[in-house]
Amino acid sequence: MLKYEVVASDLRNRIESGQYKANEQLPTIAEMCKIYGVSEITVKKATEQLAGIGLISTRKGSGSYVKGDVGAFLRDPSAEMSGQMAGFKAEHEQLGAEVTSLVKTFEVIHPEPEVAERLSADAADFVYRIVRVRLADGMPLVVEYTYMPISIVPGLRLADVESSIYEHIEQGLGLRIDSAHRIVRAVMPTPQEREWLGLAPDTPLLEVEQVGFLDDGRPFEYSVARHSGDRYSFHAVAKH
Template identity: 50%
Template sequence: MAKYEEIAGDIRNGILSGKYNPNEQLPLEKEMCEHYGVSRITIKKAVDELVFQGLVIKRRGSGTFVKALDDNDVQELSLARQFEGFSETHKERKVTSEIIQFEVVHPTEEIATKLKITCDDFVYYVVRARFADDEPYVIDYTYMPIGLVPGMKKDVLLKSIYGYIENDLGFKIKSAHRLIRAILPSELEQKWLEIDSNFPILEVEQVGFLDNGQPFEYSKAHHRSDRIEFRTVSIK
């Protein structure tokens, strides 16, 4: 982890723990340079990272201030840099999975490009239905490079793939690029999500990245629209 990320994480923890209150000014750049023993450039990158996360706002000529956030916003932002899967976000409920399809295939050119591999490489192709307290929530269509994520077996798919990647393989999942759109369900999704053909679902197309910048996952998650919501905080 880069030094500016460590500093941003430390300040972020201070904000979320209440050390820095809403609308309170953060220490000046010079003070933070002395406190952390780094250059102004490093502090500037750390503050820019906090701005990106929606935790602080810069006021020209005045300094950097903690944004006023409600409890839900704080909860959302506290998870913003932790790549969480279905199992973790529903950990208070009984989470189960049904494996609809699991095979090893060559990726299409589009998928290979997103995963930064070649069409001659092999990927896992996994289709799973996910349930919380026996209620259907989402169907995942996932591609992962075998060379990067070895040893994937059915017992992993029935639990948490992200947990396996971080806890068993020792990787650090860092970020994701997502595109969200509304679509109508396929026949397979009507069956597994227990909906009819006119029931809208939300498609979340995603490329997931490790902390070294390597993409480890390309997926499309098709959610029942009545059982999911996405919240964001926008800043100017």
Template identity: 45%
Template sequence: MIKYQEIANDIRKNILAGQYLSGVQLPLEKEMCAQYNVSRITIKKAVDELVKLGLVIKRRGAGTFVKSIDDEDAKDLSMARQFTGFTETNKGKTLRTEIIKFDVVHPDKEIAAKLQIATDDFVYDIIRVRFADGMPIVIEYTKMPINLIPGIKKDVLLKSIYFYIQHQLKLKIQSAHRSIRAISPNALEIEHLKVRDSFPLLEVEQIAFLDDGRAFEYSISHHRSDQIVFKSVSIRQ
């Protein structure tokens, strides 16, 4: 449908298929214009997608080149889906969710600030443990304003809140701001994640936003460190 995405996909496939090897120069923008029969800006936008993905680099005055990366890394990059919840990232596995807590409370000052709501508004206060193939993977502490996300019940929590938000409420999720740290488990986590007190966890603190710019979720997830890797590509401006 959208030309630049189709072209980006096409080039990406060619790279992954080994059409262009590591370090090799891609066709010039002008040549690709002719090849795909589009304007240069469209080609630029397509190739810029691949730069963001980390597959190629561009040098003014020289050309566009495939990065010198490992096949394994290349696949990683290509599948990189920066934005998915537990349900999506563990597709194909048998998932189970245990609800530890499910209340409605007033947010404390800090959380109210992060969600940009008042301390006398109400938020869900949820704690869940998520299992994949019978193994505990992560414990999630979630706070959501009930005004923005009404109607959550236990059956929603047992499946996927994100699915409910997008398909039942028909809301669109736009972005997430994350902070990542390493921490030690507390007593609750030692019990539910079945780890020892010396077992490190990866903490992901997240504020998630709807496409109208409102924050709809503040969550902290503590992941078993043997079950999660966080990947990122950063490009110098």
């Protein structure tokens, strides 16, 4: 583990265990340098990371403070952090759930104009089109519509689509996933989606439209995920 990760994870443990309490001032950066035997910049990087996930706030000329009431926000198991991108399988397995997928469509097509634009692809290129219902412990949670250029993600098989496409991209192809741009909306399900997700009437969905990027900047995925509304929420930390 890197030095700043050691500092950040130790501070995090002390905050979550209540050793540093809500609204309390943390040791100064100079003190933390002595405590952990590291330089100022290393401590700074650790506190920036904690501020980024919303655990502390820092105040110039004054000190660093533990935020009040972070518990409910961080502990919510039905929540995904907007800052993290792990893929459906990794995310739910981390919570101890067994993940399965019903593959409704797995085909290769020419992309519609909107999909082509998002993938920086041409209408003449081939892309996979995948429709999946994804379940955790047998409960249908989300319908995912995924498009990927076959030129970037070659050799995708039904077995990959049934388990985890991200695993095929990272382990199988040796590519590195960097980040994603997401747009979140509230929508109503189609009749088909209502049936697949087993929804009561008048249940809205949370739609997450996403463009995923590799670490060389290329978009490798365009997807629309429509999440069962009463079983899903989305967490974010906003800075002023």
